[in-house]
Amino acid sequence: MLDYLIIGGGIAGISAAARLSEHGATLVLEAEAHLAYHTSGRSAALYEQNYGSPSTVALAKAARTDFDGMLSGVLSPRGFLLVCLQGEEAQFEYDLEHMHLSEVAVADAAKLVPILDSSSVIRTASSATARDIDTDMMLQIFARRIHANGGTVETNQQVTAIDKTKQELACDHRKWTI
Ligand SMILES: Cc1cc2nc3c(=O)[nH]c(=O)nc-3n(C[C@H](O)[C@H](O)[C@H](O)COP(=O)(O)OP(=O)(O)OC[C@H]3O[C@@H](n4cnc5c(N)ncnc54)[C@H](O)[C@@H]3O)c2cc1C
Structure with a gap:
């Protein structure tokens, strides 16, 4: 049975999946052979909570709770x-x-x-607040949480079509019971 399907194993998908996996059966499908292959693997890995648009700043500040909690150790001092x-x-x-x-x-x-x-x-x-993000550690913490909650992360799974029927979710050639 599947409750949540996440398409894309970048930081957005993996972090969302980690949280959703607390609430139900979660599956992440990533097109590439490994996670964070695209944008998430190219980040400059800077955490500067006052950088960006007002919504980005609000999200960055909200993330502070996680950086002090489940993501403890991911941030370290860095100049800016x-x-x-x-x-x-x-x-x-x-x-x-x-x-x-x-x-x-x-x-x-x-x-x-x-x-x-x-x-x-x-x-x-x-900036006095700029921090370095260990992006690999952050990704692994989220991925471990998905696995610990019984979720699944599948790589080499590019989704090109989704067809939802009453009991199945068909992504390309594979079908998942929902
Ligand atoms: C050069 C650069 C520097 C940056 N520096 C910083 C920084 O210092 N600090 C910071 O906070 N942010 C930084 N960012 C921004 C940050 O990296 C991005 O906001 C973040 O990585 C986006 O993550 P994402 O999961 O949305 O996207 P992605 O990492 O691109 O993940 C999307 C995933 O979806 C997969 N996918 C797409 N289509 C399908 C499909 N059909 N089926 C299956 N899988 C699919 C892709 O393969 C990919 O792995 C930077 C960005 C860039 C480009």
Whole structure:
């Protein structure tokens, strides 16, 4: 019997499946040979809770509870330096305010990041809250939770069609009882 079908084994699918697996039989179908093959495997792995649109910031802040709980150990300290070139002053001012950054003298920033070209950089700012995400650990924690709850993760399963009948869910050549 299947209660939840998740198509896609990136961080969105795996994290949703981990939570849904608490409530019913869950199946994740991933097209590639392993999880997080696409966008999730290319992330810069930065957790900066004030970065992005208001909805992204709200989600990032909400995730803090998990980072302090089930995902404990996934975050570690990491620097974040915002660089402003000529003509980028307005965006820099916006980010400085909205991301709650602290302005740093360009000379001090160059000491932290020696490859910084201080002849073209006019302003810099840093964040006290930026963290590094161990994205592999995060994915494995969610995947383990799915398995522990009796859920299933199948790779090499690209879904090209879904047909829901009364008792079956047919994804390509495989059928799942629901
Ligand atoms: C260059 C780059 C840097 C980034 N840096 C950061 C960062 O520093 N911090 C941060 O928080 N975010 C960052 N992001 C954003 C973050 O990586 C993405 O928001 C996140 O990985 C999206 O996850 P996802 O699960 O939605 O997508 P994906 O990881 O793309 O997962 C979707 C999955 O669905 C599978 N799939 C698709 N179609 C089917 C099908 N028909 N059947 C079966 N499976 C299917 C795909 O194979 C894939 O594995 C970055 C993104 C990029 C591109």
